[in-house]
Structures are given as C-alpha cells and as structure tokens.
Amino acid sequence: MAPVNPFRDINITASASHYTFGSPSSPHAPALVIDRPSGDMRLIESPILGGKRMGSVAGVLGIIRLRLDKYIIIITKAMLVGRIRGHAVYKVQTTEFLPLQERLLHDPDEDTYMSLLRTHLRTGPMYFSYTFDLTNSFQRQSSADTSLPLWQQADERFFWNRYIQSDLIDLRSSNPAVDPFILPVFFGFLSITTTALKSTPLRFILITRKSRHRAGTRHFTRGVDESGNVANFNETEQIIIIGDSIGGLGGYDQNSISSEGKTPTQQVKVFSYVQTRGSVPVYWAEVNNLHYTPQLQVRGVDYAMNSTKKHFDDQIRLYGDNYLVNLVNQKGREHRVKTAYEHIVRLLVSSPVEGKEGSEKTLERFRRIGPTKGANTFNQLHYVYFDFHHECGGMKWHRAQLLLEQLGDGLYDQQYFHTVEGRGVSSDIRSYQKSVVRTNCMDCLDRTNVVQGMLARWTLNRQMIDAGVLEKGENTASFNNFEVIFRNAWADNADIVSRAYSGTGALKTDFTRTGVRTKAGAIADLLNSITRYFRNNFSDGPRQDAYDLFLGVHLPPATAMSSLLFIDHRPIMIQSIPYVLCGAILLELAAFVLPRTTDGSPLGMRIFVLFWLVVALWAANFVTKHGKLYVNWPRLNTPGFAVQGYNEELSSAKKDLIIGKWIGRGGNVRERSSSTGASGRLIHLEEGKKRIE
Structure with missing residues (x-):
C-alpha cells in the first residue's frame, strides 16, 4: 500500500x-x-x-x-x-x-x-x-x-x-x-552537500533535530521536568551516502521514476551515526540576577529520581546503551551539578564500579561510573567524566582526543547504521548502531560541540575504511576539499543549536572550522559571551514565551476582556531607576563635553558634577543589588524560581533608605498577578513545566 x-x-x-x-x-x-x-x-x-x-x-x-x-x-x-x-x-x-x-x-x-x-x-x-x-x-x-x-x-x-x-x-x-x-516540520539544522572523498562521489548530510519537549532558552529552561524531558535535547545524525547519482538540488523525483517502471541497479551505501545532547537530568536552575554568573540552584537528587528514571528509560528504549559524557567543571559553581549527576547515576546502576584518573593539571581528569552486570535496565548507563577546561585549556583542544581512549571498546562496539540498497529493491542492513553517546556541558553547547564533532570524525573515518573508500591509517582530514565541507557543516550546526538556546552563535567554532584555536576566535567568543549576557537577561523572556506559545505549553485564556498580560506591572519607582541612571550619566558627560560660560562658578559646576555622580553611583548600585527586578522574565509561564526571586528582591528594595517608602505602594508578583487573573499560573508553577498536548 x-x-x-x-x-x-x-x-x-x-x-x-x-x-x-x-x-x-x-x-x-x-x-x-x-x-x-x-x-x-x-x-x-x-x-x-x-x-x-x-x-x-x-x-x-x-x-x-x-x-x-x-x-x-x-x-x-x-x-x-x-x-x-x-x-x-x-x-x-x-x-x-x-x-x-x-x-x-x-x-x-x-x-x-x-x-x-x-x-x-x-x-x-x-x-x-x-x-x-x-x-x-x-x-x-x-x-x-x-x-x-x-x-x-x-x-x-x-x-x-x-x-x-x-x-x-x-x-x-x-x-x-x-x-x-x-505536514510534519522539524526544528533544527540540515545540511546536504554533494562532494567526493578520494575520488569517490558521495553525499554528506548533517541533521540536528531539536526536541519540542522542554524547549526554551538558556537560563529559563534547565535540567529535567516531571515527565523526564530535559532542556536543550537535540539528536544529531551524520549521514554518508555513496553511489547515489542524484544531484544536490536537481535530480529525479523518486515517485515519478517508480511510476515509469525504471529500477536503477546501482548499489547505494548509506552510513548513519547518531549522537544526542541534553541538560543534566536533575532539578537545577540558574537564576538571572544581572550578575555575569547567575545564581545556581540544585535541588536534592531524591526529588529528581522518578523524573531521571523516566528520562533514561526513554533514552535506553530508543538508543540502547547510553554513554554519558559529562564535561562540566569539577571546581567552582559547576561542581554541584557534576556531583548531583554522579550521585544519581550511582543510585540508578547496580553495584556501581568507579575509577578515576588524574594528571599534572588536575587530580581528576577522568571519572568513570559503570554497572556490575545484571538485569537492571539502568545497567545500560555508562558515565564518563572529562575535565575539559583543565585538559584543553590554553587553546589545546586537540587534547579532547583523550576522551576517545576512555570510551574505548564501548565506542568501537557501538557500531553504526549501515545499509546497502537499490531503488525499488529492499534494503540489506549490514549493521545497526547499538548505543549512543549522550554529551553535555552546562549549556550543552560549546564544549559539547567540540566533542560531538570529534566523535563524528572518528566514526566517519571508521565508516570510510570499512567501505573501502580509505585505506587503514588514512584520515578524512587529509583531503582538503572534503575537510572544508565537514568542518563548516559542524560549525554551522553548532551556531544554529546555540542560537536556538542562548541567542548567539556558538563559542569555539574557530576550532571547529579550522582545527586551530586562534586569538581572533577567542576575541569573537568574548563578544559572543557579552552578547549572551545581555540577551539572556533582557530579551530571553519573550523568546521563552514564543516557545511556550507555539508548542502549546501556554494556552491563552479565551476571555473577552484584555488582561494586559504583557505590560510592566512593577512599581513606578522601580521602573524609573534605570532612567535615572541614564539621565545622570548623560548629565555627567554634558558637564565635561559642552562649552562653559566664562562667568560661570567653578564651585557650582563641581557641586553639579559631584551630585549627579553620586546619583549615578547610587542608581547603578540599586540596579545591581536588586538585579532580579530588572530581568526580562517570561510572562506566560514564569518559572517558580523567578517568582520567588522577584518577590524576595522587591521585599528587600522596600527597605531601601532612600526610596523604600515609595516602593511600598507597589505590589509583588502575587499582588500584581491577581489583577491580571494569572496568580495561579505564576505562584504555583513547579520548576519542571508540564508539557500540554
């Protein structure tokens, strides 16, 4: 049929x-x-x-x-x-x-x-x-x-x-x-390129599919939800097709050929390799507060156990064994996320066996947590920690290759999907991919991109040797024309995944595109990091609202009267402080730039400059101290941590010695939400949003 x-x-x-x-x-x-x-x-x-x-x-x-x-x-x-x-x-x-x-x-x-x-x-x-x-x-x-x-x-x-x-x-x-x-549509990245490798024509295809479950922006969507969906989950498939004579944008239409009764006899070889990425599957969040580094919150592992089980149940069912490559830092603020991840893996697998390895740079370069053989479903989880920042610091990202040794036989036994087919002839499946590497860092973006590209390269070399395109010991990187296509496809993929989550292109793409970490690339990364800061604090709220609206996470209430949901309900005094800061800075600049009259009093000018300098410093301190009042939070499904943080900051601001008594007339989130009919939605939200079908 x-x-x-x-x-x-x-x-x-x-x-x-x-x-x-x-x-x-x-x-x-x-x-x-x-x-x-x-x-x-x-x-x-x-x-x-x-x-x-x-x-x-x-x-x-x-x-x-x-x-x-x-x-x-x-x-x-x-x-x-x-x-x-x-x-x-x-x-x-x-x-x-x-x-x-x-x-x-x-x-x-x-x-x-x-x-x-x-x-x-x-x-x-x-x-x-x-x-x-x-x-x-x-x-x-x-x-x-x-x-x-x-x-x-x-x-x-x-x-x-x-x-x-x-x-x-x-x-x-x-x-x-x-x-x-x-008509089904997917969100993500797709690149199709017709090229050749060592005089063998082939098609190189890279596809990244973004999950519609728990989709959102960088700091407003983290961790796992109650249904087992994790933030920023993407499946990336690298495909090589050999023997397909169809052109990239031209070529025949398969339906029309079938109707004409033509059946080409040329064998077509298809090689496919799948990787996944996704947020650390525990309850955690980063709360924006206008500081460059947001406030990290990690809930106890016990709270997340059922959700994490649902997540890995689904991943094992879909992909088989999961090799969990964790790239977060082992020191500083990220350490808590690493500890929570390792703790929950120990609880899931039977009789976990651990091993770690240090180096000159760090006491823990690698950590492995594996199961003892048994009937437990979660014994198909294999945790591998790699201290990416210490080992690859100083632009030495080629050292990420050390991770391949840690994956060892698991990476080799993983295999890949390989089928030989002819149009109009049933496919002959030569091998299946038996497991998947699930990679994460804090954002599942920059460090993850480097490691996924490295794993894709390793598997591609293996596929081409098995196909007879390359000899043993040869590497696709030795063929410049193909190398440019491979690197640019993976760098473009990194940029698309990053823009969807963080609002900017990916960091470290100079290494992905050229194989060399450069100072120009480091400067570009600095500019991207600064842009991420401003977008994550001041423009990601509407982007999160757009995700929630399009995917059905938020259902607009069918009411005849406008709820004015999107207007600013903060107290007027709170809203005015940034304008006071800008006005004070402008007047300070005017005092130094504009010409002065000869009969003006120097003392008066000094008092003027000093007064507005004090005002500017006070306003800047107020905005910095109460940063959560100035973050552009999502309006449709405001996260519970955002509601709590806003109310705490508003209560603190009311105690300010200068303007506190005037702020007291404004309401907190609970009060201002009641006037819009949204108090229940704002106050009783859980950290894991429920996805509505």
Whole structure:
C-alpha cells in the first residue's frame, strides 16, 4: 500500500464565510473547508462556489488559538535545500496568518501573541519534506511502517508543529482523507552537500533535530521536568551516502521514476551515526540576577529520581546503551551539578564500579561510573567524566582526543547504521548502531560541540575504511576539499543549536572550522559571551514565551476582556531607576563635553558634577543589588524560581533608605498577578513545566 504523503501544492480560496484548501495536482481529492468565524472543519468532494482565490502555498503549518481568535498558519514560501535519496527537502522561509475573524479593533495581548509567533517563525530554522520522514533517523526508518501517512511515521519528539496540527489530527479520527493536509516540520539544522572523498562521489548530510519537549532558552529552561524531558535535547545524525547519482538540488523525483517502471541497479551505501545532547537530568536552575554568573540552584537528587528514571528509560528504549559524557567543571559553581549527576547515576546502576584518573593539571581528569552486570535496565548507563577546561585549556583542544581512549571498546562496539540498497529493491542492513553517546556541558553547547564533532570524525573515518573508500591509517582530514565541507557543516550546526538556546552563535567554532584555536576566535567568543549576557537577561523572556506559545505549553485564556498580560506591572519607582541612571550619566558627560560660560562658578559646576555622580553611583548600585527586578522574565509561564526571586528582591528594595517608602505602594508578583487573573499560573508553577498536548 502506497503511503499517503502531504500535498505539494495547495490552493486557497477565501470568502467571508469560509476558507477552502485544495490541491490542484490532486483534483479528485477532497477539499478542506474551515468555516469562519467558528473554525469548524470538514472535507467536501465538490468545491464550494464563491470566494476569492488567494494563491498557492507550500503547506498548512497548523492552526493556533490565541485569546480572541483562531489563526491558520500557512507556508507561503519554502526553499529547496537538497535531496535525500531522491526526496526533496525544503526549508520554511515565509509564513502567513489567516484569521478566522475580521477584527477592526486591536487588542494589546492578541497583538503581542502574534508578534511572538511571527518572530519565532521568522528566526526558527524549520525543515520538511513531502515524501521523506526527516524526524526519524535512518535506523528508526528501517523498522517503520511506511504504509502509514507521513505524519504518523514522524517521531513525536521532533514533530515541531505537532501542537498546532492538533485540530487537523483530531479531524482525522473521523475522516482519514485529511492526512494530505498534515505536514510534519522539524526544528533544527540540515545540511546536504554533494562532494567526493578520494575520488569517490558521495553525499554528506548533517541533521540536528531539536526536541519540542522542554524547549526554551538558556537560563529559563534547565535540567529535567516531571515527565523526564530535559532542556536543550537535540539528536544529531551524520549521514554518508555513496553511489547515489542524484544531484544536490536537481535530480529525479523518486515517485515519478517508480511510476515509469525504471529500477536503477546501482548499489547505494548509506552510513548513519547518531549522537544526542541534553541538560543534566536533575532539578537545577540558574537564576538571572544581572550578575555575569547567575545564581545556581540544585535541588536534592531524591526529588529528581522518578523524573531521571523516566528520562533514561526513554533514552535506553530508543538508543540502547547510553554513554554519558559529562564535561562540566569539577571546581567552582559547576561542581554541584557534576556531583548531583554522579550521585544519581550511582543510585540508578547496580553495584556501581568507579575509577578515576588524574594528571599534572588536575587530580581528576577522568571519572568513570559503570554497572556490575545484571538485569537492571539502568545497567545500560555508562558515565564518563572529562575535565575539559583543565585538559584543553590554553587553546589545546586537540587534547579532547583523550576522551576517545576512555570510551574505548564501548565506542568501537557501538557500531553504526549501515545499509546497502537499490531503488525499488529492499534494503540489506549490514549493521545497526547499538548505543549512543549522550554529551553535555552546562549549556550543552560549546564544549559539547567540540566533542560531538570529534566523535563524528572518528566514526566517519571508521565508516570510510570499512567501505573501502580509505585505506587503514588514512584520515578524512587529509583531503582538503572534503575537510572544508565537514568542518563548516559542524560549525554551522553548532551556531544554529546555540542560537536556538542562548541567542548567539556558538563559542569555539574557530576550532571547529579550522582545527586551530586562534586569538581572533577567542576575541569573537568574548563578544559572543557579552552578547549572551545581555540577551539572556533582557530579551530571553519573550523568546521563552514564543516557545511556550507555539508548542502549546501556554494556552491563552479565551476571555473577552484584555488582561494586559504583557505590560510592566512593577512599581513606578522601580521602573524609573534605570532612567535615572541614564539621565545622570548623560548629565555627567554634558558637564565635561559642552562649552562653559566664562562667568560661570567653578564651585557650582563641581557641586553639579559631584551630585549627579553620586546619583549615578547610587542608581547603578540599586540596579545591581536588586538585579532580579530588572530581568526580562517570561510572562506566560514564569518559572517558580523567578517568582520567588522577584518577590524576595522587591521585599528587600522596600527597605531601601532612600526610596523604600515609595516602593511600598507597589505590589509583588502575587499582588500584581491577581489583577491580571494569572496568580495561579505564576505562584504555583513547579520548576519542571508540564508539557500540554
């Protein structure tokens, strides 16, 4: 039975009473009608007459309900980025919202919701294919039921628009003919390059899929939640295809070839290697307070045990043995996260066996925690700690290769997925990947990128030697043309994953791109770190709100009256301090820059300068001391630690000798939330947000 794939082209007709969606390339297929303003949906065999044709779109991304209305999100423009085994792959470029109601008046909350969604869709890299399941690795696809519609084959973790497709999926329960309108999209990175290695033509593909569970920004989403989902979880798959004659952006369409009865006999070899990354799976958070280093909070391991078990149950089911590579620092503030991770691994595995190794630079370069053989599911966890900063400090990142020795036989026994296939011929699977390396640092970004690239290189060399492309002892790094492609793909991947989580490109990408750590790269990293500081404190709140809104973590209340959820409810005196600081600095500069009159009093000018200097110093001290009052927190699902920190800082600010008595008239988060009807949402939040389907 042929699979049901999404429509490649959809025409839209709009009228005052409905929208009609139909595919001109499938004229006998039912059309989808969405009534206005109710949003009721149905499929019809004959198109409804009337209405104005709006044009053709690449697909329906989904339908989302905001506070006052429902909106149909359509993909108006998609760019072809390449082909995988003949299947065209596209990147979403532009989208548009079709409202079910025509509103003459603007509502502040509704407008802000729309702005958050538009920004998310404009900046979030999303990819899709009409005929190929991009959400699953090649290995998972090998055991998939290809007779199912494409959206039902998708891995629900990486089905990024799953929530906004829920209306169409609900309709599907009564009418399967809606399947071609459901288009799964994944969020992350995709690179497809046709190249050659040692005169052997091949295709190099790198895919990173970001999980829609516990998705968010760097300091507002950490650790694990109650369902076992961890922050910044990404699956990265490196694919090599040898013997595929299809061009990168051109080439044939597999469906058309099949219909012509042509079956090429050339063997195609596919090699796939999967790695994962994700936050340390315990309850921990970093609380922004305008200091460069946020305040770290780590809850007791006992609280997280059930959540951690759920996480690793899922990881073992999906990937087999997990090699847990931990790269956080063993000293300073990160030590508490390292200790918590190791403690919970000891509790999970049976009769843990530990070993550690020191060096000239550190007493603990490596630590290994492994299980004693037994029937315990969690005996498939193998913990390896590597002191990345001490061993690779001074720009000596090639020393990360030492980690390969610690993984040892486990890395070799891991294998990789390898299949030999011909178009129209069943695949011959030669090997499966039996385990996965799960890498993390504090952010699962910069140090993690370096190690993942190193592991990808090691496995790639092994695959090419096994395939006969390279001789034993040869390295892909020796072939410059391929090396440039490999390094740039991994560096671009690092940048995309980092922007989604931290708001800037990755650090250390000069090493990833060139293999050499440079001073210019160190300066670029410094600028990125400074940018991260400002974005994490002052612009990540709206970015977190956009994630929560698009993924269905926050459901806007359907109320007729505006809640003014996004306006600043802080006391006016608190809001005014940064303006006082800026004004004082401006007046100080004016006193030194602007020309003075000859009859002016030097004493008066000195008093003026001294007065505004004292004001500037006091205001700067106030903002720094009460930094949590000036962080741009998420408004839709404010984390519990943010609510607590805000109220504590507000209580402290009320004791200020100069302005405390005026702050007392303002409310804390509990009080200001009650006026917006959001007190329950703000006060009773748990640190692990519940993901709503």
